[in-house]
Amino acid sequence: MNIAILFGGSSYEHEISIVSTITMKKVFKKSNLLFIFVSSDRQFYLIDVKDMTSKLFSSGDYKKCKQITLKKGGFFIDGWFGAKPVTFDVALNLIHGRDGEDGKMASLMTFFSIPFISPRLEASVLSYNKLYTKFFAESLGVKTVPYEYLSKTDERKITTPYPVIIKPVRLGSSIGVSIVKNESELDYALDVAFEFDTDVIVEPFIVGVKEFNQAGCYTNDWELSIVEEPHKEEFLDFEKKYMDFSRDSQVLAADMNDALKTKIQENFKKIYHPLFGGAVIRCDFFVIEDEVYLNEINPIPGSMANYLFEDFEEMIYRLASHLPKEKHITVDYQYIHSIQSAKGKA
C-alpha cells in the first residue's frame, strides 16, 4: 500500500511530528511510504525517503525539496507540461497539535477529496480542546476529573484545592503544563500557560494516580490495543514525551484485573464510536478508587501508538479500507429554476 504521511505543520509540536514520522520508517515494513512535509509557514514539500532525517528539517534543507500544491483530488507537482499528481492510496495525518489535531488538516483532506487516516473535523475540534472534551465526555456518561476553566482575561482566582495541574486547553505533549503546589506558584504557572493559549483548565493534581492508556480504532470490528500503564515521574515533560514519540517496539500489557480492563475498554469505545471513525486514537485514563476517569484523548498519538499493537501495519491497512465516507450532496438547482419560472425568466 502507498501511504503518504503528512507531518510538520504550524504547531508547537512541529518537531515532535518530525520525530513521529521518522519512527514510521521502521514501523511500516511492507508499505511504500511517501512523505509530505508541511513547513511552519504552511508550504507543502514532497520529501524523498532517503532524505528523511531530522537534519533535513533543522538545517532548512527541506526547502530544496519539491514544493507541491494541494488541489481537488490530491497533491500535485506543478511543471511546464501541466500538473502531475502525487499518487498514493491513503494519507496518514501525523501532524501533532495545531493544523493536524485541531481540524484543519481534516478539513483540507475532506474538502479536496483525499482519503485520510485521522480524526475527522468534529472529532478533531472536540478532542483538541480540553474543555470541549469535558463537555463531550460528560454527554456520553464518561467520567472526567473535576475542573475549572480560566481565560486570559479572567480574574486569576481558583477554588480547586492545591496541588493543581494547569493545562492550556489547546496543546498536547505537556507543553505549557505546570503542577502548582500552592497559591504562590499560581501566577507564574498561569503566565507560562497563557504564553501558549488564551484559555486553561485547572484540575486537582492527584499524587500517584494510576494511569492507563488504551489505543484503538474501529475497522470492520473493534481493534483495541493492549492497555499500557505508562511509567512516569511527576508527569512527563516535553523532552521526555519527545523521546516517547519515537517508540517503535511493542510494550508489555499492564498487569490488571479483567474487570478494570473491561471498564477501560468500554469507556474507550464510548468515546471512539462513532465520532472518531477513520482514526487511531489513544485515550489516557485515570483510575481512582476503581472508577475510570478520562484524562485526555490523543487524537493523533505520538508515533500513532504503534507500540501498543501487535500488527500495527496490517491494522492500518484494514482501517484504510474502512474510512468514513462523506455524504454526497446533489445540487440540482431546482429552487433557482422554480424562482426563475415564477419570475418568468426561465
Next chain:
Amino acid sequence: MNIAILFGGSSYEHEISIVSTITMKKVFKKSNLLFIFVSSDRQFYLIDVKDMTSKLFSSGDYKKCKQITLKKGGFFIDGWFGAKPVTFDVALNLIHGRDGEDGKMASLMTFFSIPFISPRLEASVLSYNKLYTKFFAESLGVKTVPYEYLSKTDERKITTPYPVIIKPVRLGSSIGVSIVKNESELDYALDVAFEFDTDVIVEPFIVGVKEFNQAGCYTNDWELSIVEEPHKEEFLDFEKKYMDFSRDSQVLAADMNDALKTKIQENFKKIYHPLFGGAVIRCDFFVIEDEVYLNEINPIPGSMANYLFEDFEEMIYRLASHLPKEKHITVDYQYIHSIQSAKGKA
C-alpha cells in the same frame, strides 16, 4: 474596500448561498465586490460581477468562468507566465451549511493566511452541530430548550411529550425539520431527517412561542442589531426561508420592553464573546414566561442579516479591521538540535 464573497459549496444550502450572495450586490454600495464560487464538486471559480445572476449557476455556465487555485496567501489564476493573485482586502464567507458553516472554509482561510469574515474553526463546529450548541450554551449559563438526541442506529423511542420538533443536528434553513404531532407521525419524520444527517435532536414544539432574533458582532465595541420578531407560520419551511435569504431592506425593531431586550442582548454577548470574533452571527431566541432560551445560532445568517443593521456596510469595514489574529508559532528546531548533539550527529 475590495471584498471577495465566497459562496456555493458542497451543501444542501448551495442555492440559498447563491441567493444570499446576489443580494449582497444591493447591500454593498461603496465596495468593490469579487465573487468566488465554490461549485458543488468543490472547484473554485472567479465570477465577474456582470455575470452574477442565478441563471449562470443553474445553467452550468459558471464552468466557462475562470477557475482559480487556493494556495498560501490567497487565490491564484494559473497561466502560462505563472500564477497571478486574485487581490482583495478581505474574504466574506457566505457559504451556508456544509463547507461554509461546518468549519472547512474557516480552516482553509486560516491555513492559507487569507483574512476572512466568518466564524473561526471552533466556533463553526460548535454552532453547526445543534447538539454541540447545547453543550456550549449550557456551559455559559445560557438556557436552551430541553432535548433528546437520536442517532440513525438508535431505537426510535422518544420521551418528550408531543408535539415535538425533529431537527437534523447539522443542517440549517429548516431542511429535514418536521413537527410531529403524535407517535404515528414519528417514523416518517425521522426517515426525512435521517435522509440528511446521521443524528437528530428532538425538542418539545411550543405552539405560538415568542421568537426574537438578535444579530451582531464585536469590532472595537459591541455592534448589536435591532431585535426582530420574525413573522412566521408554524415554522418557516425551506421555500419561505429561501425567500428570506434575499432580504435587503431594513426591518422594524420588535415592540418589546427594555428589560427583555437587555436580557436578549446579554445572552447574545455571552454566546458571541470571544468564540465568534471575526463573524457576524444571528442568534434566535425563544421567550417563555419571561425567560430567554437560545433556539439556535446562525453562524452565517441568510444575507448576513444585513436587514437588521442600520449601516451594514460600514460595520463590515470595521469588522474587517478587527479580525482575530492567529498566534504566530516560531519553529526553531531546538529540540532536534539537542537530540542531534546528544547523538553526536550535529
